[in-house]
Structures are given as C-alpha cells and as structure tokens.
C-alpha cells in the first residue's frame with residue numbers, strides 16, 4: 001500500500017499499515033532482537049533516576065550525536081539491514097535520514113510516555129519515519145496546549161507489524177505522542193524511528 005494522509009489538524013501524518021510484507025517484518029524483528037546491543041537506559045524523573053520501561057539502541061552516522069531526555073547518545077555504526085531500511089524509507093518518503101533510534105517493548109508492560117520529538121538538533125519541522133515490527137500496539141496523540149471544546153483528549157492509532165508512520169511539518173510542535181502500557185497480553189514489538197540529526 002502507498003503512504004496515505006492520516007487526517008489530523010495542525011499535523012502532517014502519513015500512514016502505510018503494510019509498508020513491509022509480514023514475512024520480512026517477522027524476519028527483521030527476530031534479527032534485531034537477537035543482534036542489536038540493547039541497553040536499558042536510566043531517565044531522570046522527578047529528581048530520581050529510573051530505568052526506562054523499554055530497551056533502546058541508537059545507530060547512525062558518526063556526526064549524528066543526539067541528546068534525548070537529558071542523555072547524550074553516541075551512535076553505533078549502521079548495519080546492513082538498517083542501511084537497507086534507510087534506503088527504502090528514503091525512496092518512499094523523499095526525505096533523508098542519518099540515524100535511527102530503536103525501541104524494544106518486550107511485552108505490554110514496556111511503554112513510552114508523552115513527549116514530542118522536538119529536540120533542537122532535529123530542527124523545527126522534523127521528518128521522522130517510524131517503522132513498527134512485531135506486536136500491534138496503540139500509539140496515542142494529544143494536542144499540545146489547552147483542549148478546545150469537546151475535542152477528545154487523545155486519539156489512538158494501532159501500529160501493526162510492518163507499518164510505517166511518517167510524521168512531518170508541524171506535528172512535533174502541535175502534538176505529543178505516547179506508547180502506553182497495555183493490560184492485554186502483548187508479544188515483543190520494535191519501533192525504529194529514522195531521523196535527521198544536525199551535527
């Protein structure tokens with residue numbers, strides 16, 4: 001399927017529920033779970049150091065140093081499968097990417113809290129290509145700032161195996177997103193966000 005617009009005001013979202021065929025997505029899931037040097041980083045919250053509720057890894061060009069939640073990341077080098085995905089995402093989106101953040105949600109207890117990918121090194125209108133592998137989890141978006149009238153507090157979008165969500169334009173300025181925990185049984189899921197980080 002092609003990337004199609006996902007209607008959301010003051011955002012620029014494109015979605016393809018099956019960017020990768022299921023067999024290829026499954027093979028990449030197994031490859032990355034076994035082959036990536038996963039880390040559980042600490043995050044500073046309310047003045048305390050807590051382990052992040054997921055595993056992470058950062059790969060990219062040497063210049064793509066990145067500060068995220070107060071942590072600086074030195075990229076690990078590209079691997080052939082990551083380079084192959086980068087090339088296909090660049091061809092599909094017309095954007096360029098010099099790095100990728102990998103998140104590994106081991107089960108439904110792993111999660112990511114509300115945030116926008118608005119770090120200065122991403123620039124004012126970043127293009128972020130978010131590829132999901134493995135278990136379907138619900139991604140949520142909520143507007144930054146006060147809620148208008150009866151507008152829902154957040155909207156949900158299920159991200160299945162092999163799906164691609166492209167976030168562009170004002171999305172990071174006007175919306176936050178999260179990957180909440182779920183009480184339903186959930187198998188492992190990986191999310192790869194390809195980004196351009198200014199050196």
Ligand SMILES: O=C(O)CCC(=O)C(=O)O
Nearest residue numbers: 101103117139179191193
């Ligand atoms: O896991 C996801 O779908 C979202 C990941 C995310 O928001 C991020 O890496 O910044």
Ligand SMILES: [Fe+2]
Nearest residue numbers: 115116117177
């Ligand atoms: Fe994000």
